[in-house]
Amino acid sequence: MPETSRRHxxxxxxxxxxxxxxxxxxxxxxxxxxxxxxxxxxxxxxxDKPGTPVTxxxxxxxxxxxxxxxxxxxxxxxxxxxxxxxxxxxxxSNDTATQIGQVQTLINKKVDVLVILPADGKALTQIGLQxxxxxxxxxxxxxxxxxxxxxxxxxxxxxxGMGLNAGNFIGEQLKDKPNATVVELAGMDSLELTKQRTQGxxxxxxxxxxxxxxxxQAADFxxxxxxxxxxxxxxxxxxxxxxxxHDDDQGVGALRAVAQAGRKDFLMVGGAGAKSAMDAxxxxxxxxxxxxxxxxxxxxxxxxxxxxxGQKKGVGGMSELEIPASITLYSAVVTKExxxxxxxxxxx
Numbered sequence: 001m002p003e004t005s006r007r008h009x010x011x012x013x014x015x016x017x018x019x020x021x022x023x024x025x026x027x028x029x030x031x032x033x034x035x036x037x038x039x040x041x042x043x044x045x046x047x048d049k050p051g052t053p054v055t056x057x058x059x060x061x062x063x064x065x066x067x068x069x070x071x072x073x074x075x076x077x078x079x080x081x082x083x084x085x086x087x088x089x090x091x092x093s094n095d096t097a098t099q100i101g102q103v104q105t106l107i108n109k110k111v112d113v114l115v116i117l118p119a120d121g122k123a124l125t126q127i128g129l130q131x132x133x134x135x136x137x138x139x140x141x142x143x144x145x146x147x148x149x150x151x152x153x154x155x156x157x158x159x160x161g162m163g164l165n166a167g168n169f170i171g172e173q174l175k176d177k178p179n180a181t182v183v184e185l186a187g188m189d190s191l192e193l194t195k196q197r198t199q200g201x202x203x204x205x206x207x208x209x210x211x212x213x214x215x216x217q218a219a220d221f222x223x224x225x226x227x228x229x230x231x232x233x234x235x236x237x238x239x240x241x242x243x244x245x246h247d248d249d250q251g252v253g254a255l256r257a258v259a260q261a262g263r264k265d266f267l268m269v270g271g272a273g274a275k276s277a278m279d280a281x282x283x284x285x286x287x288x289x290x291x292x293x294x295x296x297x298x299x300x301x302x303x304x305x306x307x308x309x310g311q312k313k314g315v316g317g318m319s320e321l322e323i324p325a326s327i328t329l330y331s332a333v334v335t336k337e338x339x340x341x342x343x344x345x346x347x348x
Contacts (some may be wrong), residue, residue, distance in 0.1 A: 045316040046308035051082045051204035054310030057106030058089040058115040058308050060141070065221060066249050067272050068092075070296035070347030071117060071141075078300035085307055096123040098330055103127045107134055113306040116151075117141040117299070125150045137309050139302045143193075148325075152309065155302050155327040157294040159196035162331040163244075166197075166269045166292045167204025169333050170242045173267060173289075174211055177241060184216040185226065185245040185254055187324060194218070197246050197271070214240060219250045226250030242267050248274035255280070258287055273334060275346030282339045284303060290335045296347055298329055 014108060056079065063069040072092070079087035088111055090102035099119050107130065114131050118124035121143040128138050128150030140151035148154075174180040184201060189192040195231045198216070205211050215237050219225040226245070233243075234257060243266055251270045258268075270277045270291035277291040305323050308314065314321050334342045 009200060016059060026098075033287050036065060036288045041233070044313050045318075046304065046311060046313040047316070048082075050082075051309045051313075053084050053086070054307050055088060055109075055111045055152050056085045056306045056310070057103075057111035057114045058087055058116075058303075059103045059106060060090070060299075061099070061119040062094045063091045064094070066274055066347050067247075067294070067296055071299040072298050073347075074229060074299040075115065075303055078303040082307060084311075085303070087303075093104040094119045094153070096120050100127045103131065106138060107136060108132050111136060111138065112310040113137050115139045115141055115299075115306050117124045118143050118145065124144045137190055139306050139309070141302045142204075142298060153305055153325055153327070155298055155324055156329065157298060158328050158331050159294075160200040161198025161328075161342040162246075162292050162294055163197040163202075164204045165200075165331050165333050166244045166271065166290075167201040168207070169290055169292070169335075170244060170267070170269055171204060171208040171211060174241055178210055178244070180246065181214045181237075181240045182211060182242040183214060183237055183240050185230055185233065185243060185250070186216060187220045187221050187246040187250070193314055194246065197277075201244055203211070219247075219253075221247050221294040223249060223256075226253030227254070227257045231261070232255035234258065234261045234263060240266055242269070243287075244269045244271075246271045248272045249278040251277060251288070253286065255286065263287070269333075273342065273346055275343070275348055278339050278343050278346040279336060281334060282343075284336050290333050293330075293332045293334060293342065293345075295329055297345055300329075301329075 058075050061068055063072050079085045083134055088106055093099045103116060114136055125146040126288060128145045131138050132150060134237060137152040140154045142156035144154055145151055170182060186198055205213060215233055217229040217233050219229040245254050264287060265291045266287060268287040270288060273291055273293040273344045277288060280286055280288045308323050315323050
């Protein structure tokens with residue numbers, strides 16, 4: 001992966017620091033004689049210095065998955081970084097009615113900004129609209145609401161890009177192999193994100209006419225489902241060259257099934273960026289050779305954005321007075337060559 005991709009400007013990679021994200025760009029220095037930029041180009045940007053106090057309400061699903069637990073951890077750790085931020089965080093629930101009630105409580109508390117990762121984006125759209133109408137701006141995290149009127153800013157991962165990058169990585173490894181075959185261990189087919197990851201993967205494989213996808217199984221993002229579905233794939237496909245697994249949590253189970261079957265004849269690419277996956281990639285003793293990030297650091301960035309919004313500031317590195325309306329993170333491919341760079345972002 002090129003250096004420019006790994007250091008993608010503003011939330012483009014998993015290893016973005018607060019300083020890199022929202023560094024101040026205000027200055028009292030006079031413009032240089034050769035500075036032809038417009039007067040308004042130096043917008044006040046949020047930085048690490050204490051400013052106007054901001055109370056941020058955070059509501060997410062139940063942390064019953066490694067990635068979701070990392071979302072909560074990233075939000076809480078980032079909020080503690082700022083002396084001017086008070087974080088009101090809910091317990092989290094996968095029940096739509098319960099999560100709506102939790103957000104309603106935050107609205108009633110009159111928090112300054114809301115950060116919401118909905119268990120179901122469509123089902124929670126109305127509560128997002130209610131908050132916006134009440135004058136509380138909403139940062140919609142990852143799972144998107146059905147209406148753009150329900151949020152001020154959306155920030156999240158790139159599910160299509162995740163599949164695309166996984167497919168292109170596998171394609172480059174197998175491009176010189178005649179009649180190569182691949183299989184896919186997907187996530188939950190009831191989720192739109194799963195469909196997007198599969199579409200990106202399929203589109204990438206179109207670039208490699210020598211590669212054919214011969215099987216696909218959908219799992220449930222759990223260790224148990226990953227093991228069961230991978231065992232079925234291995235039994236049905238006695239030989240293939242590569243596997244893409246959508247999720248590193250279910251990948252733990254998939255790797256168990258691979259070990260039980262004694263298979264070592266293919267390469268595996270995971271998804272999301274769990275620490276266990278990165279450890280395995282670094283050790284390089286098994287089939288897992290890469291994982292495609294779906295960085296939970298987006299929650300930390302959402303806190304940064306909420307703070308900037310509450311303080312009526314912009315984003316460092318950009319000229320606009322306001323934060324963007326939409327930010328899509330980059331799905332970097334982590335391999336043995338760059339795993340040390342991304343290891344600090346790995347989640348348990």
